[in-house]
Amino acid sequence: MFNKFFYYTVFIDTRSGWGVTKYNILMTKKLSEIIIIVMFVFLLVLGIPRASIYLNNLGIDAHVQGRYKDAAQYFKMAIYLSPASSESHFNLAGLYADMKDKEAAVAEYEKLIAIDPQYLPAYHALAVIYIDSNRFDEAMRIAQQAIDKIGTDEALVLLKDVSAQYAAESTKIGSDALSAGDANKGLNFLNKAIGLNPDYVVPYQVLGFFYYQRGNSINAVECANNIIRVAPKNPIGYQLLGDVFFNKQEFSAAIDQYKKAVLFNSADVNIYNNIGLSFMNLEQFDEARRYLGKAVLLRPDDVHLRYSLASICRDAQRFKDAQELYKQVIAMKQDYPNVYNDLGDIYLHLQDVDSADKSFNEEIKNNLYRLQSKPSDVESLNNLAYAYARTKKEVEARNIIDLLIKNNPAYRQAYLTLAVVCEEQNDFDCARQALNDAKALSKETNFIDRELLRLVEKVQEVH
Numbered sequence: 001m002f003n004k005f006f007y008y009t010v011f012i013d014t015r016s017g018w019g020v021t022k023y024n025i026l027m028t029k030k031l032s033e034i035i036i037i038v039m040f041v042f043l044l045v046l047g048i049p050r051a052s053i054y055l056n057n058l059g060i061d062a063h064v065q066g067r068y069k070d071a072a073q074y075f076k077m078a079i080y081l082s083p084a085s086s087e088s089h090f091n092l093a094g095l096y097a098d099m100k101d102k103e104a105a106v107a108e109y110e111k112l113i114a115i116d117p118q119y120l121p122a123y124h125a126l127a128v129i130y131i132d133s134n135r136f137d138e139a140m141r142i143a144q145q146a147i148d149k150i151g152t153d154e155a156l157v158l159l160k161d162v163s164a165q166y167a168a169e170s171t172k173i174g175s176d177a178l179s180a181g182d183a184n185k186g187l188n189f190l191n192k193a194i195g196l197n198p199d200y201v202v203p204y205q206v207l208g209f210f211y212y213q214r215g216n217s218i219n220a221v222e223c224a225n226n227i228i229r230v231a232p233k234n235p236i237g238y239q240l241l242g243d244v245f246f247n248k249q250e251f252s253a254a255i256d257q258y259k260k261a262v263l264f265n266s267a268d269v270n271i272y273n274n275i276g277l278s279f280m281n282l283e284q285f286d287e288a289r290r291y292l293g294k295a296v297l298l299r300p301d302d303v304h305l306r307y308s309l310a311s312i313c314r315d316a317q318r319f320k321d322a323q324e325l326y327k328q329v330i331a332m333k334q335d336y337p338n339v340y341n342d343l344g345d346i347y348l349h350l351q352d353v354d355s356a357d358k359s360f361n362e363e364i365k366n367n368l369y370r371l372q373s374k375p376s377d378v379e380s381l382n383n384l385a386y387a388y389a390r391t392k393k394e395v396e397a398r399n400i401i402d403l404l405i406k407n408n409p410a411y412r413q414a415y416l417t418l419a420v421v422c423e424e425q426n427d428f429d430c431a432r433q434a435l436n437d438a439k440a441l442s443k444e445t446n447f448i449d450r451e452l453l454r455l456v457e458k459v460q461e462v463h
Contacts, residue, residue: 052082059091068099086116094125102129117149120158127162136166167197175206186210201230208240217244235261239271242278249443251278269299277308283446285316303332307339315447319346335366338383344390356390363387378408382417389421397421412441419451428459 059074075092079085093108109126112119123146130139143159174189187210193203208223221244227237242257258275265271276292279285292309299305310325326343329336340363347356367384370377381404388397401418408414415438422430432455439448 049082052078052085052088055081056085056088056091059088059095063091063095063098068095071095084115086112086119086122089115090119090122090125093122097125097129102133105129113145113149120146120150120152120154123150123155124158127158131162131165134169136162136169140166163196164200167193167200167203170196171200171203171206174203178206178210183210199230201227201234204230205236205240208236212240212243212247217248220244233264235263235265235268235271238264239268239274242271242274246274246278249281251281251443254278255282267298269295269302269305272298273305273308276312280308280312280315283315285312288312289316301332303329303336306332307336311342314342314346319349322346323350335369337366337370337379338363338386340366341383341386341390344387348390360387360390364391376407378404378411378414382411382414385414386417386420389417389424392424394421394425398425410441412438415441416448419455423455423458428455431455 055074055078059071059078062068062071062074072092072095075088075095078088079092082088089108089112093105093112096102096105096108106126106129109122109129112122113126116122123142127139127142130136130142139162140159143155143162146155146158149155170189170193174186174193176186177183177189178186187207190203190207193200204223204226208220208227211217211219211223220240224237224240224244227234227240231237238257238261242254242261245251245254245257255275255278258271258278262268262271262275272291272295276288276290276295279288279291289309289312292305292312295305296302296309306325307329310322310329313319313322313325323343323346326339326346329339330343340359344356344359344363347353347359363383364387367380367387370380371384374380381400385397385400385404388394388400397417398421401414401421404411405414405418415434419431419434419438422428422434432452435448435452435455439452442448
């Protein structure tokens, strides 16, 4: 560190006895002779403690001016004169940190803590260096050491701050791991984050949606409740609970949670959409239209929202409104899944058979195209079978839907399509059985019950 150094030997009257004391002071030729003389004057006139303070102040000035080498020499001379000076050690360590010499800074802070275990700023500064270097375990060690040595509220705050930052970093690592498909690593780091900071909401959010997406409703609900506990005004916890209930077809419970969510985020389009779909499944169509209408107003370019609103109008038998909305969906996305089947059904209700056939045939064309790249796509197969049934291609429809149900026995929509196929074939027993199978997979069955009743009346008419 020192270049072309030499010693000055100085005899100083300490006024503490009858003799004098000899000091050997390490200097460099880069320090001006004036500063050296001033230092000696302070040693002679003011004594060692004040001279050490003076040198420390010179170091501070040099540091501020960017003269790092001079500053280092001043601080070292101040420490030489007063080895127990916490301030000089602290300033030298801070200088090393600014010089990007982290190891030297760490060593000096550790030395300071050993000299003065009550000097809390050193623990803070050392923890910052460790955090900046992603050495969080070392930062936690230092923060805990501050608790053990000092035990004040300020030391406790340091530990909490370090824990919070460690938790945030662990959450980031865990989230990245989940995104990369490494579930074990992701879960380990996210649970570690919760252990470090149980009141940090983000890892609960990440874990909650991870569990929900994998169908683990028990853990998803636990995470949602923790989100609400930690942040009762955070809409995500209520929204996650709503999603779990919606997925379980418990639509009334879902609505209760979604309404809580919208209280804390009145501009969230997805919440309005989910409330609307929940009301649609409960066949409360006026409420469904009200919430879906809000969603469309907030995001008019969203084709999915417009399709949902069209479907609600259809189910409410507002066929003209539904027809117009379905046409808007087609204008926005010409190959939107199932939209031509929906529009074809409306044409049938309006007794426009030609337009219905054209619409169903367009659906057939779109699904055949999709199946070229995804031959096992469940939705496309179901929609294709439905369109075939409506265009009197019952055999093709039956072959597709039977195989689809065989491979996906829990797919509720396939049984509803099978009921249509069987009815087109005048196989009413098959149609009734298909509706009952769909009913067994449903929580809300009003629509299916009405279809069963309509089927009974149709059989009576035929006979």
